[in-house]
Amino acid sequence: MKLTILGCYSATPRTFTNPTSQVLEINNHIFLIDCGEGTQVELRRNRIKFSRIKHIFISHLHGDHFFGLVGLISTFRLLTRDTPLHIYGPKGIKEIITLQLKLSNSWTDYPLHFHELISKDSVVVFEDEKIKVSTIPLQHRVYCNGFLFQEKPGDRKLLMSKVLNYDIDVAYYRSIKKGNDVILDDGTVIANEELTDDPKPVKSYAFCSDTKYDENKIPLIKGVTVLYHESTFLESHQHLCATTGHSSAKDAATIAKKAEVGTLVLGHYSTRYNDIELFKEEAKTIFKNVEIADDGKVFDF
């Protein structure tokens, strides 16, 4: 599971900082999460292959999270894309994009599918045999969802040295990997745990930006491998969190602690701060395993 931060600052693109966008590589998928202005340039800079992006998840319709989307969609067309693109985001996103394409007289030549979100409860938005993506309803000034990416458990690992001790037909291997016991011709039952080992542990990633401090999401993100949680403010500006619908570094750390996550990644910093290391320092007073996002940073989990 690889996370590339294309941008992790709030409000506006600036000379050396970008608004929110990140790429999650998991189980051969390349998921683009949020798409602030300049995202397509950051994709190039970070050498992410455009054609591998098939799903884009937009948390909410504040500009610093989606103003780069229409440009990226247009660029896909210029690059003669023909594979389908799926956009998941709040209701209204389809109207915004299609209006701009219509007025520029340039519809896409590739299939463009919008999956508009309206639910205030968590819903599954994408699923295949290896991964499931669901929304994490967030509390912000406008309708906003985080996204939870969960690997599905794979097959159990066949312990061949054990299997070969018995006269087991190869035809049963698939069943054993699915966790079933084996009954030999003489009626002997061999317990599955004797023949297999646990599948490799599943990983999960929860993206939570933007949100005020809100414990409602804790059951959804309980025990995730990595939690990205916005931390717009330091403690010195804690009083701004409520009015702006944002969190402080300590808020994020408290959620991480209560949700017992593996690693907390901080981001969405207010551009008023010059030293983002301070976010880590404050968060670490509450939760130990803290990383700070920064533009161009790549995490391997």
Next chain:
Amino acid sequence: MKLTILGCYSATPRTFTNPTSQVLEINNHIFLIDCGEGTQVELRRNRIKFSRIKHIFISHLHGDHFFGLVGLISTFRLLTRDTPLHIYGPKGIKEIITLQLKLSNSWTDYPLHFHELISKDSVVVFEDEKIKVSTIPLQHRVYCNGFLFQEKPGDRKLLMSKVLNYDIDVAYYRSIKKGNDVILDDGTVIANEELTDDPKPVKSYAFCSDTKYDENKIPLIKGVTVLYHESTFLESHQHLCATTGHSSAKDAATIAKKAEVGTLVLGHYSTRYNDIELFKEEAKTIFKNVEIADDGKVFDF
């Protein structure tokens, strides 16, 4: 008259090139012309003061000319702007911007005025005592206007050494500067040309992007100080001009020659070319005074 090129490449923003946007400083105005994605970052990089931009001119609704506009409008709000902003562009631009602001629940706190254009003839879009801005209808794949910025002639220069030869009351000075003769108390008429010199020459700038080769605009841009004319292609791709609605370097030079402009500035290069000096070489075979735009380049005319 100072022209700052924020971006001058066609199609998409890339790692080291930006789509069309430029700043014209003339007679204490800062005019922003076109606003591709990333324009606000380029404004910062070129140290253009955001608050001094009061008029934005958008040629057409292809993304590489206006996808940065909504972000800039939003950033103005975050910077607590309170002075009015005027946007001049094709019909539809108001709907695009207002829809995005509405869905992000973030209207501007400053007065935002849209001046939507539909005319296929040249119209005056802005005028004050020192400057006039009019459209230059262009031939492209969608409705598109260039813009002509013209200084107005100032007052004639009073030649004080001459004026003091006569017993002329100070109250007449303003009339003389306007070009009127003086009639002394004894009936003597003093011709204006004896008392004044011509005002300083007016300057003018014509922005023409995007357009196919089209001589209809020549009367409008006749004799301008500077003509920016798109040159998307080199001669080797001349055959693409007709289908895409663009011009080659030689097309631009031919227009410059026929319109007898002072200086031709080329831009809007297709990103297929690595060496933009070739545009200058080809244009110079037809028109002598050619400059090539490049991102971050500043021209003083």
